[in-house]
Amino acid sequence: MRRLTVGSARCYCERMLNAPSWEIGRALGIPIRVHLSWFLVFLFVTWSLATGYLPDALPGLSDSRYWGMGAVAAVLLFVSVLLHELGHSYVAQRYKIPIGQITLFLFGGVAQMRAEPPSPKAEFLIAIAGPVVSFALGAFSLGLAAASEWWPAPSGQGFAVLGGLLGFVNVQLGLFNLIPGFPLDGGRALRAGLWAWGHDFQRATSRAALVGLGFGVWLAACGAVLLGGAIGGLFDPSTASNGGWLMFIGAFLFGAAWSTRKQMTLRIALSGTLVRDVMVRAIVTMPPQLSLQSAVDEFFVAYGYGGFPVVADGQVIGVIAVEDVQAIAQGLWSWRTVGDAMRPASSDLFISPEASMMQALERMVGAGYDRLVVIDAGRPVGLVTRSAVAQFLQLRKA
Numbered sequence: 001m002r003r004l005t006v007g008s009a010r011c012y013c014e015r016m017l018n019a020p021s022w023e024i025g026r027a028l029g030i031p032i033r034v035h036l037s038w039f040l041v042f043l044f045v046t047w048s049l050a051t052g053y054l055p056d057a058l059p060g061l062s063d064s065r066y067w068g069m070g071a072v073a074a075v076l077l078f079v080s081v082l083l084h085e086l087g088h089s090y091v092a093q094r095y096k097i098p099i100g101q102i103t104l105f106l107f108g109g110v111a112q113m114r115a116e117p118p119s120p121k122a123e124f125l126i127a128i129a130g131p132v133v134s135f136a137l138g139a140f141s142l143g144l145a146a147a148s149e150w151w152p153a154p155s156g157q158g159f160a161v162l163g164g165l166l167g168f169v170n171v172q173l174g175l176f177n178l179i180p181g182f183p184l185d186g187g188r189a190l191r192a193g194l195w196a197w198g199h200d201f202q203r204a205t206s207r208a209a210l211v212g213l214g215f216g217v218w219l220a221a222c223g224a225v226l227l228g229g230a231i232g233g234l235f236d237p238s239t240a241s242n243g244g245w246l247m248f249i250g251a252f253l254f255g256a257a258w259s260t261r262k263q264m265t266l267r268i269a270l271s272g273t274l275v276r277d278v279m280v281r282a283i284v285t286m287p288p289q290l291s292l293q294s295a296v297d298e299f300f301v302a303y304g305y306g307g308f309p310v311v312a313d314g315q316v317i318g319v320i321a322v323e324d325v326q327a328i329a330q331g332l333w334s335w336r337t338v339g340d341a342m343r344p345a346s347s348d349l350f351i352s353p354e355a356s357m358m359q360a361l362e363r364m365v366g367a368g369y370d371r372l373v374v375i376d377a378g379r380p381v382g383l384v385t386r387s388a389v390a391q392f393l394q395l396r397k398a
């Protein structure tokens with residue numbers, strides 16, 4: 001699994017990943033972080049191997065031996081997930097996409113990519129790199145397990161059991177991630193295909209996420225059948241935990257795909273609309289030498305707008321918003337000017353009427369402005385605000 005912070009796939013798991021995590025080192029120059037939930041997985045895996053799987057597979061060893069082997073297997077599992085993510089990251093770096101960090105958490109790992117892939121081919125290669133690493137690790141582990149049959153017991157037996165387990169887990173990791181529902185790796189490969197086919201990144205993402213929704217429902221339904229069957233006595237009671245886990249993963253995939261769809265719908269709507277169609281044309285400007293008291297009385301109260309461009313000699317030199325005035329004590333309003341309180345203009349403040357609303361929104365979010373001044377041939381011709389974007393989307397929905 002991979003996560004994007006810029007653009008389309010701001011993953012649903014992002015909120016969850018804000019919980020405590022710790023940096024444990026770096027690989028390929030990328031910080032590796034371990035999330036709180038991963039420690040629970042580590043303990044659970046060690047415990048279930050030490051008390052169930054290993055005593056069954058290798059009877060007659062001491063408890064401390066089982067716990068030791070369980071912990072080693074859990075660490076190797078961790079390394080497997082990390083190598084899967086490093087596979088994605090390595091190929092992404094070949095395409096000059098910076099990786100913010102790799103986080104290991106409850107459902108595996110995520111490599112945080114700071115940009116969208118440049119082409120469908122890049123997207124496809126980055127997506128399959130993770131499963132390719134998992135399959136290679138799986139084949140290596142299974143090969144090791146097979147070779148250790150010829151080693152003397154009991155160490156040969158131990159290698160056979162651990163190698164077999166690790167091989168099985170890695171193959172499963174590769175197969176699961178190949179499910180063609182976005183944001184799983186298979187879903188990203190599907191997006192690459194749809195993108196190459198239709199030349200529309202956003203629509204391809206939206207469709208791949210629709211498949212993700214379907215697989216989320218399907219996994220959760222399979223989990224519910226297993227859980228219900230185990231409770232009703234139809235299946236072995238041990239399938240109950242598998243059923244619960246499948247439901248959990250299905251719900252997670254569904255949630256991630258849902259939030260991707262929602263975001264894509266928004267992006268498609270905003271990308272297809274130009275600033276000039278949404279901007280407020282009746283702009284009122286303020287001179288910089290005006291006192292804040294006059295600005296409040298004659299502009300903010302009189303017009304009811306949240307902010308105004310500040311203009312001197314026909315040039316926009318900044319913007320002033322209600323918050324900028326509120327930041328100054330009321331007793332000083334008669335002594336301070338608009339020029340003192342305004343946010344000075346930078347190139348990020350201006351946008352062309354021919355830019356898309358998506359570009360305007362990205363600009364506002366990126367530069368921290370609530371409103372942009374629309375400039376045509378050097379002259380301010382309108383204003384576009386965050387609340388206008390929200391209103392536009394509301395109207396479109398209606």
Ligand SMILES: [Zn+2]
Binds near residue numbers: 001002084088130185
């Ligand atoms: Zn992956």
